[in-house]
Amino acid sequence: MSEIPMYGEMRIRLEKREDVSGGCGEIGMGVRPYRWLAEYFDRIFTGYRGYIDAAHRTIVEPILSEVRVGCDLGCGTGTTALDLAARGIRMYGVDLSPGMCRAARAKARERKLPLRVLREEVRDFRLPEPVDLVLGEYDAINHVPRRSDLRRVPAAVARALNPGGWFFFDVNNLAGFEKYWRDTWWIEKPGLILAMRSGHDLKRRKAWCDCDWFVREGRLWRRHTERVEEVCWSEEEIRHALSAAGFAGIRVWDAAPFLQGDGITTEGCRSFYLARKARPGRR
Numbered sequence: 001m002s003e004i005p006m007y008g009e010m011r012i013r014l015e016k017r018e019d020v021s022g023g024c025g026e027i028g029m030g031v032r033p034y035r036w037l038a039e040y041f042d043r044i045f046t047g048y049r050g051y052i053d054a055a056h057r058t059i060v061e062p063i064l065s066e067v068r069v070g071c072d073l074g075c076g077t078g079t080t081a082l083d084l085a086a087r088g089i090r091m092y093g094v095d096l097s098p099g100m101c102r103a104a105r106a107k108a109r110e111r112k113l114p115l116r117v118l119r120e121e122v123r124d125f126r127l128p129e130p131v132d133l134v135l136g137e138y139d140a141i142n143h144v145p146r147r148s149d150l151r152r153v154p155a156a157v158a159r160a161l162n163p164g165g166w167f168f169f170d171v172n173n174l175a176g177f178e179k180y181w182r183d184t185w186w187i188e189k190p191g192l193i194l195a196m197r198s199g200h201d202l203k204r205r206k207a208w209c210d211c212d213w214f215v216r217e218g219r220l221w222r223r224h225t226e227r228v229e230e231v232c233w234s235e236e237e238i239r240h241a242l243s244a245a246g247f248a249g250i251r252v253w254d255a256a257p258f259l260q261g262d263g264i265t266t267e268g269c270r271s272f273y274l275a276r277k278a279r280p281g282r283r
Contacts, residue, residue, distance in 0.1 A: 036213050036224045038099025042077050044187050044194050049079070051265075052137055054258040055170070055272050063133070063166055063274075064089075070133040071160060073122050073169075074140025078104030078115060085113040089133075093117040094125045123152040130162040136169035139270070142230035147205060150233055154245035154275075163279040167247060168272070170255060174205060174232055176269035181207035181230075191216035205232050238273065247275035 067089055072081035075093030077100060085091040085108075093104050093115055101117045108115040118125065122136070123144060134157045141153055157167050172181075181198040188194075193214040200207035206229065213224040233241075235252060242250050255270035 034097045034226065034228075035099055036226045037211065037228070038077075038097045038103060040192060040194070040213060040215075041100070042103070043189055043192055051255060051258040052080070052170075055253070055255070058258075059253060059272060059274055060133075060135075060168055066164075067132040067166070069129065069131040070135070071127060071131045073125070073134055073136040073157070074138070074143065075104055075117065076100050076138065078107045078117070080135060080137055081115050082107060082111055082113050085115050086111070091115050092127055092131065094120050094122070094127075096121050123149055123156060125156055125160070127160045131160055131165060132162055133166045133168065134160055136167075139170060139172045139230065141169055142172050142232055143228075144231065145229070147231045147233065150237065151241045151244060154242050154247060158245040158247065158277050161277045163277055165277045167242070167275045167277070170270060170272045171238070172207075172230060172232055172270055173268060174202060174234075176265070177205075177207040177230075177232060178202060179266065179269050180264050181209065193221075206230070207232075235271065242273075242275045246278050248278045250275045 064084075064087070067084075069090045069092075070081075070084055071092040071094060072078070072084075073094050075081050075095045078093050081091045081093040081104065091114070093101075095101050095104065095117070096119065098119060101119045104115065104117045108117070116128075118127070120126070122140060136153075136157075141150075144150070144153060154167065161167065177200040181200045184195065184197045186193060186195045195212040195214070196209050197212075198207065198209040208230070209228045211226045211228060213226070214221045215224065239250055251274045253272040253274075254267055255272055256265055256267045258272075259265040259270075
């Protein structure tokens with residue numbers, strides 16, 4: 001480990017990169033859970049939730065009267081799950097990252113709300129009871145390691161849902177990969193800096209972001225590195241996977257109207273989906 005002067009009085013402690021694919025890279029047939037993103041997510045991304053809340057008002061709110069039990073898939077630090085729990089819905093949270101699970105449980109204790117958090121993978125998760133709504137927000141579905149895994153996600157969701165239950169989720173599209181997974185971005189908070197260097201391979205429908213976290217420790221800064229990877233599918237592929245899993249009434253919204261004023265997202269970059277598990281004898 002070495003120290004180098006940087007920006008006058010600031011000095012950064014550099015650590016050897018033991019692993020630069022610490023995001024959703026493949027480990028055999030598994031997924032590598034986030035560590036640093038989990039630890040600092042709320043400090044960095046608080047305030048970036050406006051488009052999710054706007055989509056909820058338009059898409060989710062009209063169906064909540066039918067929801068008694070729900071599940072937030074890829075729940076992260078638990079914000080959505082706890083907001084719904086505060087409305088009297090019995091909620092489960094599912095995430096593969098131990099850090100995200102710990103953060104969600106801690107927030108549930110802090111808010112004094114019931115939330116059962118399960119450390120499981122979105123492709124194979126199982127719940128203790130059937131639910132009426134499964135949500136997969138912040139492009140959680142894009143984080144599965146291979147494009148061929150798409151069919152496994154709605155199949156697992158359908159298994160978790162009651163007949164007539166709902167699946168709400170959002171995804172990054174190929175246009176989004178091309179538009180905003182290509183530059184270097186940074187976010188600075190007191191004692192914490194995140195630098196994100198992104199790239200994509202449109203032919204393989206994959207994108208990645210190398211995240212460098214600089215965390216202040218006294219007069220020094222410690223650096224952590226983690227990679228976030230995503231894959232994407234066409235609307236036709238997503239509709240086919242949903243239909244094959246027994247979903248009907250599939251509706252799609254372009255996310256751009258929910259992101260007005262962000263200066264980045266344009267039509268076609270991101271989509272919201274709402275699908276309903278068919279009742280017996282109906283399609």
